[in-house]
Amino acid sequence: MKLYNTLTRQKEEFVPITPGEVKMYSCGPTVYNYFHVGNARPFIIFDLLRRYFEYRGYKVEFVQNFTDIDDKVINKANEEGVDFNTIAERYIKEYFVDAQGLGVKKATVHPRATETMDAIIDIVERLIENGHAYVAENGDVYFRTKSFPEYGKLCHQPMEELQAGARISVGEVKEDPMDFAVWKAAKPGEPAWDTPWGSKGRPGWHIECSAMANKYLGKTIDIHSGGLDLIFPHHENEIAQSECANGCTFAHYWLHNGFLTIDNEKMSKSKGNFFMVRDAAKQFGYETIRMFMLSAHYRTPLNYSAESLEMNKASLARLYEARNNMEFRIEKASGDTMTAEETEKLEALKGYKQKFIDAMDDDLNTADALSAIFELTREINAYNGSHQDATKAFLTAAHDLFMELTGVLNLVQNRDDAVDPDAEKIEELIAQRAAAKKEKNFAEADRIRGVLADMGVTIKDTRQGTQWSRN
16 A cells, blocks of 8 residues: 655555554544534544455554643633633533544544643653743743754745744743744743643643644554644644654654635635635535545545535435335345356456455545446446346345445445335335336326426336335
């Protein structure tokens, strides 16, 4: 399997630190609001990477954090007149609602910054002791950036260029404009923690991820991932402080997903094109959003629009229809042994599985993987259409192959559509229509079809019986 490593700017063969195991850290949300569609892309993509590793037989330790202490969390709490933890608890709970809807499964560990304070303070203390960080006169602790000669290796910018854009803001008392805060001295009314160096306060954003990755995955991890916007300064700073504190490589592979635009424009509240996943899901459905995110290679820019969402919704519906058709045929079929022709056909269909794996092994190329699934679906549909007497054994094997590949992407797995409150009434009407047709009372049969249509039900007559689905 090859992955594009931002650190080396090339695709590299994935070689884990421990054979058969993957240690993976992905940056999670700052919990002060619902997350937006831009956030959803890395959550979905790196959930899929974790799932694919598991599909290929790896044991994966996947850590995704919650930033629950931050200026944004504190400001939101102050606006509402509540404790910062009230805000964090609320939006962590809401995160899981949306994540579950998007088919993102829970990480092995979801650490919170406030629950990792001992590990954070330990790293800051080590950085101070080895001279890579210093306590400023106002109590802030800054990382001495020039003490790390490799600074800029992830964003591929020389120190001189990065330094040209660095500034010292009002209230900062650092030695050099390039230095960044690993600890912020307490401000009135803000939550604060005691420290060995005597500066009560709270951590900077970057140090939180270093500490959480270190605590749960060790000093060196296989993969660190996140959005393209996190390369600098967040991930660059994580590397600097982690490698200076631990004296070893922080992560072997750095993966970053491309930007998401909205109707070809950058997402922004001022432009009014800032969409929360919760709202988008009401319009298109959570699974449509997942399908959309997987429709393009994760490193390419992706444009969110109503038109593209509708297209993906239709594509997803085609896959569900194929699944339901197969399951309807299986229910009606007989024959526990495949014919010679079916055995040969199944072997041919397995070629799409290899095509799927080849695409996923090539830097998680979901666009080509989906293409393999749609090709497989067309082949199954065509064969089943021309072989109305296909055996149950063949239909089941074809269905299992389809479900295996869609299952890796965690698409077409929902069963809510199978539970219909009107199912009994619909089945009764279909039976009445069949009886009317048998008696050649076609007017009555047409009337019943109309009643079903008014209920939002589409019917299809097949050799195996009448199949129905919701419009």
